[in-house]
Amino acid sequence: MPTKDEVTLTPGARRILDVAATxxxxxxxxxxxxxxxxxxSGVTKRTLYDRFGSKDALVLAYLAERDRRWRDRLDAALDAAPSDPLSRVDxxxxxxxxxxxxxxxxxSFVNATAEIPDPDHPARRLVREEKRWLRERFEWILADGSVPDASARAATLLLxxxxxxxVLSAGQDPDAVPAARRAARALVQEAVESP
Amino acid sequence: MPTKDEVTLTPGARRILDVAATxxxxxxxxxxxxxxxxxxSGVTKRTLYDRFGSKDALVLAYLAERDRRWRDRLDAALDAAPSDPLSRVDxxxxxxxxxxxxxxxxxSFVNATAEIPDPDHPARRLVREEKRWLRERFEWILADGSVPDASARAATLLLxxxxxxxVLSAGQDPDAVPAARRAARALVQEAVESP
DNA sequence: CACCTCCTTCACAGACCTGTGTACTCTAGT
DNA sequence: ACTAGAGTACACAGGTCTGTGAAGGAGGTG
Incomplete structure (x- = not known):
């Protein structure tokens, strides 16, 4: 069953949102x-405004969809992984x-933050929510695995x-993600093995 | 003795750069x-273009100055700190x-990366250089303190x-920097105490 | 048939963008 | 007194930006 957003989007609106996202x-x-x-999008500006109302709303739709897709993907990966904290963090x-x-x-959320100064903008709220969600996911993983100091360690994993x-995008370091993964694994292992 | 950049800037140009930076x-x-x-800046557009040539060049001047100031500040702090790796990282x-x-x-460098897609743009090179510099500073601190696996641990510190x-700016978490500081201290301490 | 949704075409408003051309003034140094 | 540098004033070019108004076509549904 497709999500509500995907159902309510007309074909033209769907193309607009895909192009806008890219x-x-x-x-x-x-x-x-x-x-x-x-x-x-092969569409007139009139259609764009009829479907989304404003550029701002289109921006928000772009970020909301990306947020949803990413969370779905992460939840699916967590469901498929073994339930020990090391496997889940990995x-x-x-x-x-x-x-x-x-x-x-x-x-994209960090980039949006760079471009939208107003912290009360709906897009900025979405970004905050996304970071908070990931932090809580980490905390849940650790607490569920009885790792001590789950809150502090979750904060470190988020960092x-x-x-x-x-570091990958701004620093252009291709080893950034593997390095973070190794550091995260080490952090969890050390926490599990500690008294 | 003021730096060359500050000497060669006319009063008007100085004001322009300060305002632009903000x-x-x-x-x-x-x-x-x-x-x-x-x-x-209390200056005409003509003056701005006479001094800097283009908006792009002004952007670059803004980032270059910020880079220089930040490095100077960090080097000064490192000079003033005790020479053990824990104090230096702290x-x-x-x-x-x-x-x-x-x-x-x-x-500002991450924000600039978000706004400038071309990785070959001078500003992007500057950003890469800045991140690389910090990573090497960390590596030097650790290696100079005979910390094992200085390279890998420096990468983690950079992360x-x-x-x-x-996390501070996008996630709006006021504890982000203290949390990173605690994690960094723990990382160095654990490395120093390890066999 | 009428009706509705989706979408089109096209012109337009009004603001903002970077960048330039011309001609002038003020000030400091030699 | 002469000159060079720094800056002013101001119009203008040529574009792009978001957003709207008016009128109508295609395709399915009652």
Whole structure:
């Protein structure tokens, strides 16, 4: 069963959102105009505004869909992984490895933060929520595996995860994600083996 | 003795660069036009173009100056700190804590990366260089303190450092930098105490 | 048949963008 | 007194930006 969003989107709107997602991610939100999006979607600007109302709303739809897809992917990976904390944490970083394999432009949420100064903007709320969600996922993994100091260690895992994304994109270091994965594994192992 | 850049800048150019730095950082590079920068500097657009040549060059000057100031500050802190690796690593995160105290909009280099897609753009080269420099600083600190696996551990420290910046700005978590600092200290301590 | 949704074409508004051309003034140094 | 550098004033070019208005076509459903 497809998600509600996907059902309610008309074919034209679906194309618009797909094109917008690609262009916003690859060129930046401010750098892409609605004219370009409409033209690349084979649609007129009128249709774009009829479907989404504003560029701002289109930006929000782009981020919300990306957020949903990423969470679904991560939850699926966690469901498929063994239930020990080491396997689960490793699964999160495996998803990151796959995700970044075809996303060379960094984290779309971090990029959106860079382009949207207002912290009360709906897109910024979405970004905060996404980071908070991942942090809680880590915390749940550790607590469920009876790892001590789950909260503090989850915070560290989040730092490694986000650090990997930014060192990969801004620093252009291809080893960033593997390095974060190794550090995360070491952190969990050390925590499990400690008294 | 002032640096060469500061000497060669005319008073007008100095004001332009200061204003541009503030506006680029707070509102984003694309979102700020040269008209605004000129007006806020109490200078005409003509002067801006006579001094800097293009908006692109002004952007580069902004990032280069910020880079220089940050490195100077970090080097000064490292000089002032005791020479053991724990104190030195802690000093780096202390600088981060101070730096982020009045920089709520994240890392300007990461933000610039989000807004400039072309990896060959001079600004992007500068960003890469900055991240590489910090990584090497960490590596030097560890190796100089005879910490084993200095290279791998330096990579982890860089991840924590960059992660803190992004979790603070995108995730709006005020504990991000202290958490990274604690994790970094723990990492160094564990490495020093290990056989 | 009428009706509705989706979408089209096209013109237009009004603002903002980077960048330039021309001609002028003020100030400091030699 | 002369000159060079720094800056001012201001118009203008040529584009792009978001967003709207008016009118109509294609295709399915009652």
């Amino acid at each position: 262009l916003f991610y690859e060129r930046g939100i401010h750098a892409v105009g609605v004219d370009t999006i409409a033209a690349e 699964a999160v970083f495996e998803v990151l490895a796959q995700w970044t394999a075809d996303s060379g432009r960094g984290c 490694l995860h986000e650090g990997a994304f930014v | 506006l680029f950082y707070e509102r984003g590079i694309h979102a700020v036009g040269v008209d605004t920068i000129a007006a806020e 000093a780096v995160f202390e600088v981060l804590a101070q730096w982020t105290a009045d920089s709520g909009r994240g890392c 924590l450092h960059e992660g803190a910046f992004v």
